[in-house]
Amino acid sequence: MPDLLTPTFLTALIGAGLLSAVPLLFAGLGETIAEQSGILNVGLEGMMLGGAFVGFITTLDSGDLWLGLLAGGVAGLVVSLAMVVFCVRLGLDQIVVGIGIVLVVEGATSLLHTTWFGTTYPRLPAQPQLAIPVLSDIPVLGGSLFTQPLPVYVGLVLVGLIAWALRRTTVGLEIRAAGERPDSLDAAGVSVVRTRATAEMACGFLAGVGGGYLAIVGAGTFVPLLTNGSGFIAIVIAMLARGRPWWVVGGALLFGMSLSVTTALQLIGVNIPVDIVQMLPFVSVLLVLVLFARNAHLPSSLALPYLRGSR
Amino acid sequence: MTEPATERADELPLATVPTGRWARPVDNVVLAIGPIVLALITCGVLLAAIGRDPFAFYRDVVDAGMLRPSGLQDTITRMAPVLLISAGLIVAFRGSLWNLGGNGQYLLALAVVAGVGPNLLGAVPTALGWVLLCLLGMLVGALWTLVPSLLKVRYGLNEIVTSLMMTFIGTSLAYLLVKGPFRGSPVIPQTMVLAKDQMLSDIPGTRIHIGVIVALVVVLIVHVVLTRTSFGTRLDVVGANPRAAVHMGINVARMTVVAFLISGALIGLAAAIDLLGIFGYMRAGIDPDYALRVVPLVFLARLNVIAVIPFAAFFGVVYIGGDYAARRADVPNVFLLLVVGLILLFMVATQYLSDKRSRGEPLLPGRLRGVGRTTPKVATDA
Numbered sequence: 001m002p003d004l005l006t007p008t009f010l011t012a013l014i015g016a017g018l019l020s021a022v023p024l025l026f027a028g029l030g031e032t033i034a035e036q037s038g039i040l041n042v043g044l045e046g047m048m049l050g051g052a053f054v055g056f057i058t059t060l061d062s063g064d065l066w067l068g069l070l071a072g073g074v075a076g077l078v079v080s081l082a083m084v085v086f087c088v089r090l091g092l093d094q095i096v097v098g099i100g101i102v103l104v105v106e107g108a109t110s111l112l113h114t115t116w117f118g119t120t121y122p123r124l125p126a127q128p129q130l131a132i133p134v135l136s137d138i139p140v141l142g143g144s145l146f147t148q149p150l151p152v153y154v155g156l157v158l159v160g161l162i163a164w165a166l167r168r169t170t171v172g173l174e175i176r177a178a179g180e181r182p183d184s185l186d187a188a189g190v191s192v193v194r195t196r197a198t199a200e201m202a203c204g205f206l207a208g209v210g211g212g213y214l215a216i217v218g219a220g221t222f223v224p225l226l227t228n229g230s231g232f233i234a235i236v237i238a239m240l241a242r243g244r245p246w247w248v249v250g251g252a253l254l255f256g257m258s259l260s261v262t263t264a265l266q267l268i269g270v271n272i273p274v275d276i277v278q279m280l281p282f283v284s285v286l287l288v289l290v291l292f293a294r295n296a297h298l299p300s301s302l303a304l305p306y307l308r309g310s311r
Numbered sequence: 312m313t314e315p316a317t318e319r320a321d322e323l324p325l326a327t328v329p330t331g332r333w334a335r336p337v338d339n340v341v342l343a344i345g346p347i348v349l350a351l352i353t354c355g356v357l358l359a360a361i362g363r364d365p366f367a368f369y370r371d372v373v374d375a376g377m378l379r380p381s382g383l384q385d386t387i388t389r390m391a392p393v394l395l396i397s398a399g400l401i402v403a404f405r406g407s408l409w410n411l412g413g414n415g416q417y418l419l420a421l422a423v424v425a426g427v428g429p430n431l432l433g434a435v436p437t438a439l440g441w442v443l444l445c446l447l448g449m450l451v452g453a454l455w456t457l458v459p460s461l462l463k464v465r466y467g468l469n470e471i472v473t474s475l476m477m478t479f480i481g482t483s484l485a486y487l488l489v490k491g492p493f494r495g496s497p498v499i500p501q502t503m504v505l506a507k508d509q510m511l512s513d514i515p516g517t518r519i520h521i522g523v524i525v526a527l528v529v530v531l532i533v534h535v536v537l538t539r540t541s542f543g544t545r546l547d548v549v550g551a552n553p554r555a556a557v558h559m560g561i562n563v564a565r566m567t568v569v570a571f572l573i574s575g576a577l578i579g580l581a582a583a584i585d586l587l588g589i590f591g592y593m594r595a596g597i598d599p600d601y602a603l604r605v606v607p608l609v610f611l612a613r614l615n616v617i618a619v620i621p622f623a624a625f626f627g628v629v630y631i632g633g634d635y636a637a638r639r640a641d642v643p644n645v646f647l648l649l650v651v652g653l654i655l656l657f658m659v660a661t662q663y664l665s666d667k668r669s670r671g672e673p674l675l676p677g678r679l680r681g682v683g684r685t686t687p688k689v690a691t692d693a
Contacts, residue, residue, distance in 0.1 A: 040471070082656070092659045095409060095471070099606050100655030107649025108357075115361045116644045224645055232475050239472040273490060279483040282476045286458065289468060298469060 012264035013257060014231075017298030018148060019218055021256025023048065023227075023235050025088060025155050028248040030203035030236035031164055032246040035106070037199035038179035043083055045231025046105035047076040047204045048211030053109040055212025056124070069151060069212045076208015079105060080200050086146075088196045091305030098215025102231070110224035124220045126170040146298050149217050151209075156249070163245040173201050174244075182306040192306045207231070211306030240285060242298065255281045326480050342665055343611055346657035347625070354650050356654045363640045375626075386587065386627035391526040393626050394579040396605045397612070397619040398533045399452075399577030404572040405537065405614050407550040408460075412474030413578050413602030415481025417456045420448040420579035422485035422502075424586045425593035428495025429503040437509060445583045452579020453572040454483055458467075458500020460571035464564040486595040494592075501594035507610075511588040522584035527620075529580065534616040539579075546570055578602075604648070607655040 027048050033040040041047075055072025059065060079101060086097045127149045166172035177185040178195040186192050215222050216229065233255055241247035258281040265272055314435045355365035375382045396413060403410035424444050432440040441534050459473040486500075495503030511520040511529055537543040548558045581601075586593065612618035629647055637644040 042471075074333075086656070086659060090663055092663055096610055096655060096659055097605070099603055100652045100659070101653025103603065103648045104656065105605075105652075107652060108331050108645045110645040110650065111357070111361070114641075114646075129611075153457075224643055229479070233479070236472050236476055239469065267447065273487055275483040275487040275490070279480050282480045286473070286476060289466075290474070 003098020009264050009268045016260030016264065017257035018152060019256070020259045021252040021297055022152055022155055023210040023214040023218060023230055024237060024252040024255055025159070025249060026213065027207040027231060027234035028237040028241065028252055029155075029159065030206030030210070031235055031246060032243060032245060032248055033175065033199045033206070034167070034203035035302060036179045036229065036243050036299060037175045037196045037305065038299055038301040038306070039083070039087065039097070039196055039202065039203075040094050041080075041203055042095050042235070043079065043101030043105075044203070044207050044235055045227055045229070046098075046103075047079045047110055047207035047224070048214065048227045048231045048234075049212030050079045050105045051076040051118060051208025051217035052226050053211075053222055055104050055208070056215040058205055059124055059212075059216045060122060065149075065151075065216060068216045069209050072203040072212020072215075073209040076204040076206070076211060077201050078204070079208070082107055083204070084197045084200050087305060088200060091307045092247060094303050094305070106225060110193040113222060113224055121221050121223060124216060126171065126220070127217045145248065151213055151217065154235075159245045159249055166243065166245070173216060174298070178306075179301055182301050183190075186306075186308060192308075196306070207234070210234070235281075236282075238284070239290075239298065251285075254284075315591050320492060324347050336545070339613075341621075342658075342661055345661050346654050350653035351660075354646075354651055357649070358640070358642070361642075363642065368636050368640050371636035372629065372632035375635035376628035376630075381518070382631055382635075384633045386624065387519050387523055388622045389627040389631060390620075391520075391523045391588065392585045392599075392601060393605055393608070393623040394526045394530050395577050395581035395584070395621060396601050397623060399574040399581070400571045400602075400605060400609045400615050401612075401614050401616055401619070402533065402537070402546070402570055402577065404609060405550050405576040406542075406546045406566060407553075408463075408567060408570055408574075409471045409561040410456065410459075410463060410474055410574045411471055411602070412456070412459060412478040412481070413477075413574075413605075414598070415474075415478030415485075416575045416578045417601060418451040418598065419455055419481040420451040420486075420582035421586055421590075421593050422493065423451045423581045424448045425502040426488055428504060428586065429495065429509070432505065432509045440509075441587060445580055445586060448579040448583030448586075449576035450579065452575040452577070452582065453577075454575070456571040456575035457568070462506065462570045464567050472565040482598065484651065485593075489593055489595045495592070499594065500596075502592045504592040505587070508592055511584070520584075520588035521612065524589040526581075526584060529577070530616055530620070533577070537616060568666050576686060604651055607651050607658070611654065613659055670671045 005028055023311060028043055030042055030047075031044055055068040056074035059068030081100055083094070086092045087094045091220035121260035131237070166176065172197045174185060174190050175198075177188075177190075178192050178199070181191045183287060185195065210230075211227060219226060234252075237248055237251035237255065240251055261277050351369070355369065358365040358368055360628060376386050377383055396417070399622075400410060400413060422445055427447060428440075428444055431443060435443070455477060456474070458477055459468075459470045462468040462473050465472045481537075489502055490500045493502045495501060511522050513520050514524070537546070545556070545561050547560060548559060549570075551561055553563050556566070585599075603624075608619055608622040611622050629650060633647040634644050637646055
């Protein structure tokens with residue numbers, strides 16, 4: 001058994017793991033907000049992919065990472081408007097519309113990509129990383145844990161902010177009420193449609209930023225169907241976190257690491273089929289569910305449209 | 312009529328509710344075809360916008376997918392898995408069970424049938440082998456649904472998330488099987504290839520394999536079970552309102568598990584027929600990704616198994632012909648997903664408008680109504 005605690009291995013595991021965890025983190029956070037407000041946002045993959053494409057071309061054009069992430073977020077928000085109109089405003093089936101959104105964005109981004117780039121895949125330069133002073137000097141782990149592209153730290157700050165906002169602010173309370181008892185929220189004089197629309201658009205923005213990060217920092221390029229199921233993994237993470245943003249971090253790290261562990265193991269000469277490793281997080285999560293599922297709780301009005309006056 | 316007409320007039324629907332014997336069938340046809348037409352027009356405009364000729368594109372689609380004999384036969388062959396997967400999804404969706412794990416069920420069944428197939432077909436008479444392999448595919452697909460359905464029944468866990476997770480596990484496991492125990496080639500990660508005479512026979516005079524007939528028969532049986540038996544009715548009740556189903560004495564837990572099992576079995580059968588009829592082997596990494604793409608057909612057909620047949624034919628034409636047309640027009644064939652997705656979105660939108668209309672509600676929200684209308688009073692006085 002080769003030594004697993006070598007710096008090479010740990011750097012590869014944690015560095016690459018964080019890299020693939022961040023898009024899941026952003027998207028999972030967005031999905032958490034949407035789910036708390038009672039929307040099961042199946043179109044998350046589409047929002048990520050839209051954000052990835054727009055973010056990529058923006059950064060390619062301007063050379064600016066932050067502008068790209070912002071543009072990605074806006075693209076995700078625009079995609080989420082379809083969800084707002086069809087599901088929040090008109091009360092149509094969220095799952096059907098969500099699947100429709102995924103398919104439309106998959107087709108549209110592939111088409112636009114081919115139109116603009118043909119079969120070339122321009123690459124972006126590596127993005128600058130920020131080493132946190134002192135902490136990044138910690139031997140072994142410090143280097144990989146605390147030298148990361150800046151958006152990673154922004155993401156972690158966001159987690160704290162969202163956790164605080166959902167628990168401790170009026171907006172957070174309204175969002176959770178929209179997911180649990182929309183009729184009570186309505187009776188209290190707050191518009192359910194507006195609350196859910198806000199939550200959904202926040203979700204779209206975050207998913208778009210996550211997708212943008214995936215394309216700009218993670219892959220450094222855009223290929224059709226780049227997200228490759230990340231959106232669905234993020235939905236799983238959000239559902240497992242059940243409204244607790246810090247759990248989203250844990251889930252995203254678990255899935256991110258499992259994506260990087262194969263490469264890390266190969267670096268030190270251990271060959272495990274990539275398929276086994278990709279299976280592991282899902283299997284472990286299912287086991288956790290079976291063992292601790294008894295207190296599973298999702299917002300009681302999740303995926304149910306709210307139509308005033310209907311029962 | 313002493314009531315002031317001006318106030319009432321604003322509440323009048325823009326269109327009158329259709330009546331008469333043919334109103335509903337005509338409505339249904341419009342609702343089914345309308346979204347497709349709208350989606351095709353939208354995509355045509357998009358194609359024109361990027362400098363491709365939409366008419367040439369659609370002509371190519373129809374030409375390659377329907378008019379050429381070989382294309383038509385490919386289209387019909389492609390209908391077999393689509394029909395079976397649709398039927399599988401319908402069984403689950405009718406019970407309001409979101410089986411979104413169809414892809415995992417399909418791929419795992421495909422891998423097992425591909426792995427066991429060559430040896431089994433070498434050991435038993437070919438026809439018996441086909442039957443056994445189809446049953447095996449059904450078994451694998453069905454077993455893969457047990458985790459989501461049991462977790463839902465026992466702990467109330469949402470089947471969307473668990474079936475999605477099972478689809479990721481199933482996909483990885485399928486590739487793992489193909490790379491490991493079922494590997495039949497030292498060079499490429501793929502299973503052994505079936506001999507030509509071990510594949511499903513063609514209908515005489517065509518290149519369409521007999522699996523298509525099997526699929527059609529199975530779909531008819533599923534339709535009869537869903538619409539003419541107490542099982543179908545109970546499933547509908549469970550889907551409409553599980554709580555009411557309990558009061559009717561229906562064992563909701565058992566219905567949930569059984570519906571999921573049937574759903575997975577039909578999807579597994581689709582995989583078995585695909586492998587025996589078309590592929591002949593499985594390579595790690597392949598993924599036709601049917602499950603999500605078939606969802607629009609299922610809803611266009613309003614969860615009616617028979618009504619899926621024309622849509623499956625349409626789907627076949629779009630995929631077989633679209634593949635060729637996309638190559639000719641130099642657009643990625645993933646572009647076709649745009650058509651499918653738009654159909655879905657247009658469908659929910661037209662359905663919404665139609666529901667409003669049949670309730671006699673105005674089609675446009677209050678603020679938009681009346682714009683451009685000058686004589687709204689006439690109707691009430693008549």
